[in-house]
Amino acid sequence: MARYTGPVCRLCRRDGAKLFLKGTRCDSPKCAFERRNTPPGQQQSARRNKQTDYGIQLREKQKVKHYYGILEKQFRLYFDKAERAKGNTGDVLLSLLERRLDNVVHRLGFGSSRSAARQLVRHGHVTLNGHKCTIGSAQVRAGDVVRVKNKLRSLDIVRAAQADTGGKNVPDFLSITESQVPEGIVGRLPGPEDVSLPIDTQLIIELCSR
Numbered sequence: 001m002a003r004y005t006g007p008v009c010r011l012c013r014r015d016g017a018k019l020f021l022k023g024t025r026c027d028s029p030k031c032a033f034e035r036r037n038t039p040p041g042q043q044q045s046a047r048r049n050k051q052t053d054y055g056i057q058l059r060e061k062q063k064v065k066h067y068y069g070i071l072e073k074q075f076r077l078y079f080d081k082a083e084r085a086k087g088n089t090g091d092v093l094l095s096l097l098e099r100r101l102d103n104v105v106h107r108l109g110f111g112s113s114r115s116a117a118r119q120l121v122r123h124g125h126v127t128l129n130g131h132k133c134t135i136g137s138a139q140v141r142a143g144d145v146v147r148v149k150n151k152l153r154s155l156d157i158v159r160a161a162q163a164d165t166g167g168k169n170v171p172d173f174l175s176i177t178e179s180q181v182p183e184g185i186v187g188r189l190p191g192p193e194d195v196s197l198p199i200d201t202q203l204i205i206e207l208c209s210r
Contacts, residue, residue: 011066054207056203057203057204057206057207058207060199060200060203060204060207061075061203061204061207061208063197063199064097064199064204067114067197068097068100068103068114069102069114069115069118070097070137074137076208078093078096078097079093079204079208081096082096089201089205090192090201090202090204090205091191091192091201093201093204094190094191094192094195094199094201095189095190095191095192096139098173098190098194098195099139099140099141099189099190100136100137100138100139100140101121101126101128101133101135101136101137101138101139101140101146102114102117102118102120102121102136102137103117104140104146104174104184104186105117105120105121105126105146107170107171107174108146108170108174108176108182108184109161109162109165109170109176110126110146110148110158110161110162110182110184111158111161112161112164112165116161117136118136120154120157120158121133121134121135121136122134122136124149125148125149125151125153125154125157125158126146126147126148126149126154127146127147127148127149128140128144128145128146129144129145130145130147140186141186141189142186142187142188142189143185143186144185144186145183145184145185145186146183146184146185146186147181147182147183147184148181148182148183150181155181155182158182159182162182170184171190171194171196172187172194173186173187173188173189173190173191173194174186174187175187
């Protein structure tokens with residue numbers, strides 16, 4: 001499967017926003033965005049300072065793709081599904097992205113970043129409603145239970161991530177149960193207010209509706 005393999009700090013600098021692609025490292029002094037919050041590349045002074053409407057819309061779409069770790073084809077599928085669904089297209093789009101299993105694993109604090117959470121899912125360290133699920137893009141529903149496998153290797157990886165994150169990023173639509181084996185419950189479907197990154201979905205809709 002195609003994936004981005006370049007430096008992720010470059011994506012934050014390009015999008016002009018801290019996307020927390022390296023987990024807790026992004027909160028440390030080592031964060032490249034804090035040290036160099038200018039777009040990557042040379043000859044910055046020669047570039048035009050004013051962006052076009054298309055450029056602003058494209059950057060907003062790219063920011064969402066980089067934030068959730070998806071590629072263009074996946075994003076288009078999500079947008080087409082959101083367009084066909086009832087309700088506001090932008091709100092439905094963000095809800096679909098937040099409902100990804102790898103995102104839920106990350107928001108529960110089981111993975112320090114979305115890429116780490118995706119790897120946990122791909123390697124079979126978590127279960128969905130008691131069943132093995134290795135698909136990071138699987139959509140969770142209200143009432144679903146995401147549980148870490150009761151194996152030493154799985155528990156060690158997740159507890160190390162929990163120690164790093166400190167449980168700070170758990171949103172309202174998720175809850176963690178008090179048990180020896182880390183477990184989270186999806187209390188409701190997520191909405192735009194549950195997204196931790198400010199996103200102007202209207203810009204994305206205008207771009208994708210061209």
